[in-house]
Structure formats: structure tokens, C-alpha cells
Amino acid sequence: MKKRILKIVKGLLGIGIITIMLFTFINVYMVQKTKPRIMAEEQVLTMDKAGIVDAAIILGAYVRPDGQPSVMLAERLNTGIALYHAGFTNRLLMSGDHGQEEYNEVRIMKDYAIERGVPSDHIFMDHAGFSTYETMYRASYIFEIESAYIVSQEYHLARAVYDADKLGIEGVGVICDRMVYSGDGHRKAREALARGKDFFYGILKPEPTYLGEKVPIKGSGDDTNDEK
Numbered sequence: 277m278k279k280r281i282l283k284i285v286k287g288l289l290g291i292g293i294i295t296i297m298l299f300t301f302i303n304v305y306m307v308q309k310t311k312p313r314i315m316a317e318e319q320v321l322t323m324d325k326a327g328i329v330d331a332a333i334i335l336g337a338y339v340r341p342d343g344q345p346s347v348m349l350a351e352r353l354n355t356g357i358a359l360y361h362a363g364f365t366n367r368l369l370m371s372g373d374h375g376q377e378e379y380n381e382v383r384i385m386k387d388y389a390i391e392r393g394v395p396s397d398h399i400f401m402d403h404a405g406f407s408t409y410e411t412m413y414r415a416s417y418i419f420e421i422e423s424a425y426i427v428s429q430e431y432h433l434a435r436a437v438y439d440a441d442k443l444g445i446e447g448v449g450v451i452c453d454r455m456v457y458s459g460d461g462h463r464k465a466r467e468a469l470a471r472g473k474d475f476f477y478g479i480l481k482p483e484p485t486y487l488g489e490k491v492p493i494k495g496s497g498d499d500t501n502d503e504k
Contacts, residue, residue, distance in 0.1 A: 299472045306471050310437040314449035317355045320425065325363050329423040329448075331493050332356040332365045333415055335436065336372020336381040336405055345384060348429060348457060353388050355452035356427045360394055365425060367398055367493050369415060371405030374502070383502060400497040408432070408470070409477050410484035412439040412447075419493045425450050429457075431464050435471050442478035 334356040337349035345353060356368055368389060372381030382401040389399050400419060405411040415421045423446040426436045433449030440447035457463070491499050 299468065302472050302475045303468050306438050306475065307434045310434045310441075310449065313437055313447065314430070314433045314451065316451045317358065320359065320364065320448070320450050321362055323364075328363070329365050329425055329446075330421045331367040331369045331400070331415075331419070332359045332425040332427055332450075333369045333371060333411065333421070333440075333447075334385065335408065335411060335426070335428045335432070336370070336385065339379070339381050339384045343384060345388060349381075349385070350388075351429070351452040351454055352427050353385060355450055356425075357389055357392050357394060359425055359427070359450065360389075360398070367400065367497070368394060369400045369402060369419060369421065369424075369493065371402035371411040371415065373406055374401075374403035375406060380502070386497075396501075397496040397498045400491065400493060401500040401502070403500070403502065404484065404486040404488075406485055408436050409439050409474050412436070412443045412445060413481075413484045414487070415440070416443045416445050418488060418490055420490060421445055421493050423447070427452055429453050431460075431467050435467065435474050438471075439474055439478065442481070 334352050337352065338346040339349065340346055359365055360368055370382045370385035372385060374380045374382050382403055386396070386399045386401055390396055402411060402414055402419070404414060415424065422444070424440065426433065426440060426447045427450045428436055430451045430453050433451065437447045437449045
């Protein structure tokens with residue numbers, strides 16, 4: 277009996293070690309593969325504007341109960357808006373969670389950009405950007421984006437750029453970090469696991485939760501508006 281238990285324990289330990297090694301390899305591979313295409317906002321803003329892209333994809337994050345963007349989301353929005361006003365793109369795609377009627381990240385994001393001088397018809401809302409992978413899938417399939425600046429915090433961009441590449445988008449990650457955030461260590465640990473998941477998604481390419489009719493990014497963002 278003891279030998280059998282010992283054999284099971286050894287087997288579980290072996291599986292655990294192999295899993296850790298696999299996820300470590302995936303993380304190192306993904307970070308190194310995307311590193312040349314991840315830049316600070318200041319670097320991008322000094323580039324030649326000939327590098328104009330189809331859109332800046334701004335990835336959603338938590339909206340506070342008072343309807344204001346969290347610090348992390350505001351930083352993403354400010355960077356994407358800066359790229360727009362500097363002439364590096366003439367379209368913004370706000371992609372986030374609007375899975376419940378009472379919680380609408382993308383409407384808050386669009387209103388924030390309008391208040392800062394971006395025309396409404398240049399701002400598209402992806403109401404079903406429930407994950408980074410789903411955002412990139414829908415950006416390619418629904419919005420027909422072929423090239424993009426992808427705006428988020430640095431810890432998140434390796435996966436975002438990797439997903440974009442696997443789904444046919446030529447993406448450059450733009451770092452928006454201005455501070456160290458509360459819970460940063462926990463967030464980065466979760467990101468390491470998410471990279472493993474998206475690595476396999478990039479191979480299998482499962483469809484996102486929702487697809488729908490195409491809304492080309494070269495058209496009007498007001499076609500994606502919802503009722504306030």
C-alpha cells in the first residue's frame with residue numbers, strides 16, 4: 277500500500293515538474309519573441325508618422341462604481357488618446373467587458389476619449405472583449421484590423437502582441453505604465469498562467485464567446501454605439 281502511494285506521489289510530482297517547466301518555457305519564449313515589438317509611449321511618439329496603423333487597441337480594465345476609470349484603465353486611455361492626437365492612427369478600438377447591462381467598460385472608455393477631443397465616429401467599441409485573446413480575435417475578424425498599436429501595462433503586452441500576431445494583426449505594444457500598482461505581484465503571477473493558456477489558444481484558435489457582423493475599422497465608430 278505504501279509503495280503504491282509513493283508511486284502515485286512520485287507520478288504527481290513528475291507531472292507537476294513537467295508542467296512548471298512547460299509554462300516556464302512558454303513564458304520565456306513569448307516574452308523574448310515579442311520583446312522587439314514592445315515600446316514605451318515616449319519611443320513611439322518620436323517615430324516617423326509614416327508608421328500610421330489601422331487603430332490603437334486599448335484593452336479594458338476595471339471601472340469604479342462611480343463610473344470613473346481605474347488608474348490602470350485611465351493610463352491605457354491616456355496613452356491611446358496621445359497616439360491618436362499625435363497622428364499615429366485615426367481610429368481607436370475600445371475593447372472591454374460589457375457582459376452585463378449594469379457594467380459597461382467600453383462606454384466609459386469612449387466617453388473618456390470624447391471628453392479629450394477624439395471624435396465619436398473615430399472611436400469603436402468592442403462590447404465583447406472579455407479576454408485578451410477574444411479582443412484580438414474580434415479585432416481581426418469583426419473590425420478587420422491588420423495593423424495596430426496595442427496599449428496596456430508592460431506586464432500584459434507580451435501576451436497581447438503574441439495573440440495579435442497569431443490572429444493576423446501586425447501589432448506593436450505600447451507601454452503605458454506610470455506607477456507601480458497595488459497587487460502587482462499577484463497580477464503578474466496570473467499573467468504567467470494566462471500566457472500558457474493563450475499559447476495553446478494561438479495553436480487551436482477557438483472562436484470567442486461572441487462574433488457577429490463585421491464592422492470595418494475604416495468606417496464609423498458610431499456603428500458600434502449602444503444606448504446610454
